Amino acid sequence: MKNYKELIKGFTERDYLEHKVNLHIHTTYSDGRGDFASLVRQASDYKAIAICDHNTINGYLENELSDNLIPAAEFDVWCGYVFIHLLAYGIDVRSDILKPFLANSKKETELDIIRIFAKRDITKLVEAIHKAGGIAVIAHPACCWALCLDRFFKKLKKLGIDGVEVYYPYERHRGIIKFHTVAAVKKFAQKYEFIMTGGTDLHDESL
Numbered sequence: 792m793k794n795y796k797e798l799i800k801g802f803t804e805r806d807y808l809e810h811k812v813n814l815h816i817h818t819t820y821s822d823g824r825g826d827f828a829s830l831v832r833q834a835s836d837y838k839a840i841a842i843c844d845h846n847t848i849n850g851y852l853e854n855e856l857s858d859n860l861i862p863a864a865e866f867d868v869w870c871g872y873v874f875i876h877l878l879a880y881g882i883d884v885r886s887d888i889l890k891p892f893l894a895n896s897k898k899e900t901e902l903d904i905i906r907i908f909a910k911r912d913i914t915k916l917v918e919a920i921h922k923a924g925g926i927a928v929i930a931h932p933a934c935c936w937a938l939c940l941d942r943f944f945k946k947l948k949k950l951g952i953d954g955v956e957v958y959y960p961y962e963r964h965r966g967i968i969k970f971h972t973v974a975a976v977k978k979f980a981q982k983y984e985f986i987m988t989g990g991t992d993l994h995d996e997s998l
Contacts, residue, residue: 795861795881796926796953798839800986806838807958807989813998814841814861814880815930815956815990821845821865821900825996827854833998834859841880841990843930845906846894848884865930866892867909868916870946873937874907875929877916878956878988882925889923892916917951928954928988933971940971944979955980958989 799814806812816830817823821844831854834840841863842850848864856862862884866877882889892911894900920927929935929947932955937943944955957977980987 793881795924796986799861799880799926799954799988802839802988804958804987804989810998811838812840813837813990813993814839814843814863814988815865815878815959816840816842816993816998817844817865818842818850820847820850822902823994825993829996830993830998831855831857831860837998841878843878843990845876845900846892846909847900848882848889848893851884862925864889864893866911866916867906868911868913869909870913870943870950873935873943875913875935876931877913877920877952878928878930879920879923879925880928880988882920882923886923888919892919914950921951926953926986927951928956928986930956931959931992932956932976933959933973936970940975940979941982944983944985948983948985952985954986954988956989957987960991 802812818825818827827850839859841861843863843865845865851862863880868877898905917927
């Protein structure tokens with residue numbers, strides 16, 4: 792099995808900005824419009840991609856995979872008073888340890904009003920991600936309504952979270968509902984020695 796942690800640590804800011812790597816893609820398995828297999832084919836020239844459908848890994852179980860595809864999911868979970876999206880990269884999608892955290896219905900993968908009431912325990916979720924061979928990375932942190940980003944990142948580190956999404960475009964509603972700057976995210980990611988990842992949070996039919 793690949794060492795996905797070291798692989799992801801090796802990606803550079805340039806890889807993300809020049810669209811050689813995209814570690815945040817959604818498909819019709821959750822709230823995206825793109826077909827899983829089609830997006831994988833479109834990314835044949837990418838160094839790496841990760842399809843991170845909300846609370847499901849069914850896309851990986853039901854499709855042919857490529858060598859540049861990093862197995863992943865995006866979990867809805869509360870961290871104290873802060874609602875976050877937690878990306879799980881490099882997981883064994885057939886691991887039973889993840890099953891308690893997966894969606895029980897399609898609505899739990901696509902509807903915000905349902906997903907925000909997620910009852911996942913963040914400590915147990917991070918532990919499960921690690922036991923499944925993966926790393927835990929917080930998505931689009933500039934949108935998290937933490938009062939103090941420094942204290943929030945310190946708490947994330949104590950919880951065992953491995954990384955932070957830094958190279959992210961903050962478009963659509965996430966460009967409006969933004970509580971922190973990307974510069975601050977990068978500053979504290981470096982301070983707490985988080986792995987820095989990136990992706991476009993793609994929900995469209997083409998890359």
